[in-house]
Amino acid sequence: xxxxxxxxxxxxxxxxxxxxxxxxxxxxxxxxxxxxxxxxxxxxxxxxxxxxxxxxxxxxxxxxxxxxxxxxxxxxxxxxxxxxxxxxxxxxxxxxxxxxxxxxxxxxxxxxxxxxxxxxxxxxxxxxxxxxxxxxxxxxxxxxxxxxxxxxxxxxxxxxxxxxxxxxxxxxxxxxxxxxxxxxxxxxxxxxxxxxxxxxxxxxxxxxxxxxxxxxxxxxxxxxxxxxxxxxxxxxxxxxxxxxxxxxxxxxxxxxxxxxxxxxxxxxxxxxxxxxxxxxxxxxxxxxxx
Numbered sequence: 001x002x003x004x005x006x007x008x009x010x011x012x013x014x015x016x017x018x019x020x021x022x023x024x025x026x027x028x029x030x031x032x033x034x035x036x037x038x039x040x041x042x043x044x045x046x047x048x049x050x051x052x053x054x055x056x057x058x059x060x061x062x063x064x065x066x067x068x069x070x071x072x073x074x075x076x077x078x079x080x081x082x083x084x085x086x087x088x089x090x091x092x093x094x095x096x097x098x099x100x101x102x103x104x105x106x107x108x109x110x111x112x113x114x115x116x117x118x119x120x121x122x123x124x125x126x127x128x129x130x131x132x133x134x135x136x137x138x139x140x141x142x143x144x145x146x147x148x149x150x151x152x153x154x155x156x157x158x159x160x161x162x163x164x165x166x167x168x169x170x171x172x173x174x175x176x177x178x179x180x181x182x183x184x185x186x187x188x189x190x191x192x193x194x195x196x197x198x199x200x201x202x203x204x205x206x207x208x209x210x211x212x213x214x215x216x217x218x219x220x221x222x223x224x225x226x227x228x229x230x231x232x233x234x235x236x237x238x239x240x241x242x243x244x245x246x247x248x249x250x251x252x253x254x255x256x257x258x259x260x261x262x263x264x265x266x267x268x269x270x271x272x273x274x275x276x277x278x279x280x281x282x283x284x285x286x287x288x289x290x
């Protein structure tokens with residue numbers, strides 16, 4: 001009897017996890033397994049698996065110039081987005097890490113992008129970038145069709161995405177800065193350190209855990225960007241903004257190649273997973289070296 005009670009007590013924690021596991025099973029595990037399954041088949045227009053091709057969809061992607069283009073475009077996009085979002089978030093947090101009149105207003109303004117839906121922001125941005133009535137061309141005295149030009153379209157989408165992601169980064173960095181002891185800055189001032197030296201030798205090292213976390217999150221979010229591309233450029237002009245997520249959407253719901261889209265989804269998952277594991281591995285070695 002005691003053994004049975006002891007066994008049930010050990011199982012008790014897993015019982016509390018059952019509701020969570022059930023939600024994950026329905027909304028995460030099953031769709032993921034179904035995606036793997038579909039990636040092995042040619043499908044009809046309803047997305048039903050019809051012809052088993054094994055790794056055929058993956059091999060077709062590896063031979064596709066369009067797929068390689070989407071990978072290159074996505075990598076460039078991610079680099080720009082991560083740089084902009086982290087830079088804006090860090091600068092905003094540093095500027096607001098002091099007391100002055102209107103600090104609450106500025107803090108709210110810097111954090112505001114996280115509360116704006118990407119679709120709404122993209123619609124506003126599209127009007128701002130309009131070649132004839134847009135405020136950007138009016139202010140700069142230019143006549144550029146920003147989102148229809150191969151040279152600028154990807155940068156425009158990346159700038160918008162970076163700004164949208166900067167709001168949450170601002171909050172992360174602000175929280176990190178509030179945990180840094182002010183006495184270390186006072187001691188540095190006594191030793192004659194200027195503001196730049198304090199920033200690079202004190203602020204940045206103390207923010208390393210937050211910087212690493214935001215870097216991982218920003219990379220994952222950038223790889224998953226969709227709404228901005230859909231509204232601003234639809235993957236164009238040409239394929240200059242055909243990010244891999246938009247390529248998945250186009251293959252599935254325009255070309256009705258659900259098997260190919262599923263294979264692209266699995267490849268995207270593997271890319272993000274490998275990048276995340278590499279970053280954690282590098283971070284772990286860095287801590288070990290310290």
